[in-house]
Amino acid sequence: MFRVIQIDPETLAIQLNAGAISAHSRGVDIFNFVDKARVDGILSPLLAANSTGDMDLLSFGTSYLHELRHFADLLLTPFGFYRIRTAFEFFKNLPYLVFVSDDKIPVPLMSGMDPITRAAIGLGAGFEKSVAYRLGSTSFSRVRVINAENHYDPANSSIRYGGDRILEALAYITQFEFLFQKCDTPEARHHFSSFFHLFEGSEFDLAYRWFIPDCHKMHPVKPCQTIRS
Amino acid sequence: MMAILFASLCGSIPVTVPPSSTLRRRQLRSRDVGEKLPSVRYHGLVGHFKESPRSSIEDPDEAFELVNAACQSLFGLGIVEEIEEDLQFSQSFVEMYRQVGPEATGVAAQLDPIPMLSELTEYRRRLFNTFKSDPQLFCTSQGFYEQTAPNLRPSFIYHNSHGIHLPDGVSYSRLPGQLIALFDRRLRPPKKSLRFPEPISVAYATWCPLVGDNGSRIEGFSTVIEDRERGIGYVQNNQLASRQGVYSLLAPLFRWILYGNKSRNISEAENDRWPAALGLDDSRFVIDPFYEEAEDISLPDAFLEFFGRSENYCDVCGAKATATNSYLVSARTMRQNQAVVKYYRARGADFEFQLLKLDWSDWLVCRADMERFNLSIPRRTSADPISR
Incomplete structure (x- = not known):
């Protein structure tokens, strides 16, 4: 499974695929983005990438935002910290x-x-x-x-929406709503098409926005704004 | 919805077995707070709101209050109280382990994870105070990306699975602070090697500590001692040494001992040669054959998409590789395949060393080579449309 950026839920370190980034034509800019985000915080380099329509940096930057959401949820919530405590007990x-x-x-x-x-x-x-x-x-x-x-039972295709999926849903919403609220351009909609596409039960939908059918059932009159395509 | 998802993660999870230390067993208050697991809480909350459907709520404060009231009614505690209770438990957990032994120094400090846990617990308390003053900073996206996220400073680990030859170093970051080797190996090339005449030191992962990251106020960590004989460096600062030990040794070893080679991480090199890296006898580790091999083959879409290319070259034969005729194969999957090993052995000692020992990056392999090596080919389904 190819990944560029990923949080380690046991230590909260953000892991970067530096080898792949180095091989990217914009590798130096991506490493500079990381430096800027570490000094100034994530928002200002993200908004700068958005203002110039830089889809490479916007794509990397919103993935970074996604991982930061994990960082906060793992640290603050009892489920997240349970994972950390469990690991440290072992350490x-x-x-x-x-x-x-x-x-x-x-x-x-x-x-x-x-x-x-x-x-x-x-x-x-x-x-x-x-x-x-x-x-x-x-x-x-x-x-x-x-x-x-996080048990998945293939016999009846039942998915329990457990802690890890909930963590993914929160990170997805944060990433998507940043794009929707700050970068809603035709180019961004094309580049991030999975985010703006209607829910249809794809692998992406089941991994990140599995909660949308529940959202419809709780708010049947006016669908959630976040799922309008 | 965001408040419901967040509240689902906020149940304190019962501890059914008291925490143990191999030094001595200690008593810690055991809690039984009933079914407060995320899945139970999520279904409970969604069920509660499905019973009386209403149009979506525009005011985030109102939404949070509704969810908080539902938590109190369904689970007995509001969101703030639930986190508060868990914080207290975590604090006593840290205190218990702090009493187990004196704080370690030097190399031994790398094997003491408690300073790092203590640091995370303190950082958590600060995040909690922010949450308590304004829950919207966590329960709305805008509050999170505009105000919470810009203040977060996680540690970064830079993985280069190709391997970076030391001591040339790397320059991933221009920030002050130092890139400290985390996973490094000393590799012995084959005797007949033309390209690698001497043993080489290779770093697969480095970590750049910064003053103040993770909320610490530690200054003056600039003295880094590289202890190449042990294969690891350590920091002359107990707090940072604790972090370095967790990142480079305890966490990867935890993953390997708990999940074997099926544990997937951004770099596979970290699982390799643990007993040798620790100077331990191989025979102490009894590896279940079922967990020794790990097949990791996927469609190349994410890889091609990241590089913004519709085609690349097969790492085996150099043929054009596209989303429809190639696959991404992990380095371990390639190394465990006898046909691959035989193929590179036949091409010479340097090829074998470079591609099956030194380089742990993913392989892009065309369909013809997948078939040649009898690697299983993942099926593209309608849920995996070809990349944009």
Whole structure:
């Protein structure tokens, strides 16, 4: 999966695909955009890109805005911070697991939790007394919540709109409404056509704006302004 | 809708197993706040408003108050109270771990994530105070992009999967502060190599710390000690060393130990050779074969769209590659394919070293080469129209 910019939900660092950006004809401008956004904040370089109709920078800049929305939601909301807390609990214990104990470490740790898989990959019965097992048990009680939240059941195509999808929806709305409210030009509509297209259940729709049918049901008289194409 | 989505993320999640430390088990207040998971809250709130549909609300303050009142009625706590409770819990969580041992210094500070967590918790408290004073700064897009987002300063990690040869350095950023190598490897070229006569140090990811980013007020972090023998550098500042350790070691190792090679990140190099990078015996890590390989093949649309091109060149044969006749294949997917390995071995030691060891960037592969290497070809559906 090709990505140019992406937040790491466990550390809140923004990861940039610097190799791809370097190979882009506007690579230097994109790196300069990042610098400006870090010094002045995201709004001023975004508005500058918009005022010159620079679709390359607008595209990168609104993706950056999308990730900043994730940054804020992950940090502020209890669900977001639950993910961070879960990871840091593991980080704190990791040095003991790796450097202090001599235990065998199954990769992934989950494979050591199940007795059958454990036997299949050659871990002995004594594994249940290990640091790795204790750490695995705690971690999986935490991670299970996140995984169950985002469970997709292909048997009946049911999607539970869990935490991760809600995070995506909030970031999508922020990105889209910036485009709609500040950059609504024919060129922007063409360049960001997935954002301005009517909802039709595409992969993009289900990933980012799955909430639109619910929006119609809550406001049947006057549809949400944000979904007008 | 934005207030509903935001409120859905605001339920404090129950802790069913008390947090544990391998040093000693500690008591922390265990909470059972019932079903407050995002999905439950979302469906509860949407169901509540579907019961009495109304035209969309223009006033964001009114919308927030309606959602907040619904939260109080459905879940027992308003949005502010819910975050406040979670903040208190997080604070006691940090305090508990802070008591586990003295603050580490030097290299050991890289293995202590608590200074970074403490920093994030403090930053969170500041964001919460902003939210409490005006929820619209988070619950309307305009409030967010005009007032909240411009004040956010996350850390940046620059990934260059091709590998940057040290010590030439990189210049991704012109800001003061320093690019510090996070994932670096010392690679040993083949003996017969013509292009790489000596072992080379390669950086796959760097991090540029700035004074004040993430809300810290730390000054004077300019002293960076590069410890190439260990393969990592560290910062002579415990707070920044904590961050560097989390970014370069603890977080990637967490992903690898929890998900094996199926964990997907912007750079695959970080998963490679962990035991060797840590100076540990390979045999301590028992890898479940099911998680050793990771097939990651996708349509090339996002790649071509980013570069603004309708066609490029196949990384294997150089033929023209378009959205309809090529695919994007991850470096690990290529390396785990025996036909690919055989093909590059036959072309010479330098090809094999360059393309199957040094360079971890994605491959653009034409259909003919996908078939030649028996790589599975993803199907384009009506939901994936060809790129604009």
